[in-house]
Amino acid sequence: MGEENLLPNRQIILKNYFQGCPKETDFELRTTNVSTEIPHGSKGVLLKNLYLACDPYSCHLMRPQGQSRLFTHSFIVPGSVVNGHGVAKVIKSGDEELKEGDYVWGITGWEDFSMPGLAAYVGWNEICCPKKGETVYVSSGAGGVGHLVGQFAKMMGCYVVGSASTNQKVNLLKTELGFDDAFNYKEGDLRSKLNKFYNLKEPQGIHNLFSLIEKRLSLRGFVVADYKHMYPEYAEWAIKKLQEKKLVYVEDVITGLENVVSAFVGIYHGHNIGKRIVVVAED
Numbered sequence: 479m480g481e482e483n484l485l486p487n488r489q490i491i492l493k494n495y496f497q498g499c500p501k502e503t504d505f506e507l508r509t510t511n512v513s514t515e516i517p518h519g520s521k522g523v524l525l526k527n528l529y530l531a532c533d534p535y536s537c538h539l540m541r542p543q544g545q546s547r548l549f550t551h552s553f554i555v556p557g558s559v560v561n562g563h564g565v566a567k568v569i570k571s572g573d574e575e576l577k578e579g580d581y582v583w584g585i586t587g588w589e590d591f592s593m594p595g596l597a598a599y600v601g602w603n604e605i606c607c608p609k610k611g612e613t614v615y616v617s618s619g620a621g622g623v624g625h626l627v628g629q630f631a632k633m634m635g636c637y638v639v640g641s642a643s644t645n646q647k648v649n650l651l652k653t654e655l656g657f658d659d660a661f662n663y664k665e666g667d668l669r670s671k672l673n674k675f676y677n678l679k680e681p682q683g684i685h686n687l688f689s690l691i692e693k694r695l696s697l698r699g700f701v702v703a704d705y706k707h708m709y710p711e712y713a714e715w716a717i718k719k720l721q722e723k724k725l726v727y728v729e730d731v732i733t734g735l736e737n738v739v740s741a742f743v744g745i746y747h748g749h750n751i752g753k754r755i756v757v758v759a760e761d
C-alpha cells in the first residue's frame with residue numbers, strides 16, 4: 479500500500495485502568511496511520527470525527543473486570559483507543575446506505591478518524607412521572623443532563639430548584655434557564671437550604687424500606703441505553719422546542735483532540751457548564 483493512501487491519525491489510548499476519578503496520566507496520545515482504502519467488496523466506512531462527548535459514565539467502561547457497578551466486563555482495556563458518543567463525517571464508504579459527506583452519530587473512537595438529552599427526557603418522562611405543581615430538585619443542575627431536566631420540569635409547570643458548585647452556574651440556572659431558585663451547594667449548610675424549599679422540620683431521608691411505603695415513595699434506577707428506541711421521539715420533540723426557543727441547550731465547547739483527556743477529567747471536578755463536547759474538526 480502506497481503512503482499516499484495513509485493519513486496520520488492521532489488517538490487517545492487508555493494507559494491503565496484507574497481507581498476513583500480518572501487522571502490525565504491514565505491516558506496518552508499516540509499517532510498512527512489509517513488507510514484511506516476500503517477493501518473491494520467491504521462495507522467498511524472511514525469516518526472523520528468532528529465532535530466527541532464527555533460523559534461521566536465513560537469511567538465505568540475503563541475499570542477492571544468486576545470493579546464497575548454498571549458493567550460486568552471492561553469495555554476499554556489498557557492499550558486500546560478510548561471511545562464514546564460522537565458525530566463524524568463519512569470520508570470513504572463501501573456501504574451503499576452511506577455516502578461520502580454524510581454525517582453520522584454513535585459510538586466512535588477518541589481519534590481523528592475512525593447525545594445527551596435522551597437521559598434527561600427518559601428520566602423525567604418515563605421514570606419520574608411528574609405532576610404539575612410539584613417541587614422538583616435537580617442536583618448538578620448546570621450539568622449536561624441537569625440543565626435540561628430543570629427546563630423540562632418548568633415546561634410541566636413544576637416549581638424547580640437547582641444546585642451547582644459555583645455562583646456562575648447558579649446564576650445561569652436562575653437567569654438563562656428559568657429555574658425558580660438555585661443555590662451553591664458548596665456554600666453554607668445543604669440541609670437548611672433544602673429545608674427552605676421543602677419546608678421540612680426534619681429531613682425525610684429514606685432511613686429504612688418501610689419509609690418507602692409510609693411516604694409513598696418511588697425509587698427506581700435506569701440506564702438510558704435501555705431506552706434507545708425513544709430517541710426519535712425525543713429528537714423530534716427537542717428540535718421543535720429548540721426551534722421555538724422554548725428550550726436552551728448549553729454546550730461547553732473545548733477545541734482539539736489533544737485536549738479531550740483534560741476535558742473529560744474536568745467533568746469529575748465540576749469544570750463544565752452544560753454538556754461538555756470536544757470539537758476535533760469543524761467539518
Ligand SMILES: NC(=O)c1ccc[n+]([C@@H]2O[C@H](COP(=O)([O-])OP(=O)(O)OC[C@H]3O[C@@H](n4cnc5c(N)ncnc54)[C@H](OP(=O)(O)O)[C@@H]3O)[C@@H](O)[C@H]2O)c1
Nearest residue numbers: 534535597621622623624642643700701702745746747748
Ligand atoms: N442512568 C443513566 O442512564 C444516565 C445517563 C446519563 C447520565 N447519567 C448520570 O447523570 C449524572 C449527570 O450526567 P451529565 O452527563 O449531566 O454530567 P455533567 O453534569 O455534565 O458533569 C458532571 C457534573 O457533576 C458535578 N460533579 C463533578 N464531580 C462531582 C463530585 N465529586 N461530587 C458531586 N458532584 C460532582 C459537577 O457539577 P457541579 O460543579 O455543579 O457540582 C459536574 O459539572 C452523572 O452522574 C451521570 O453518570 C446517568
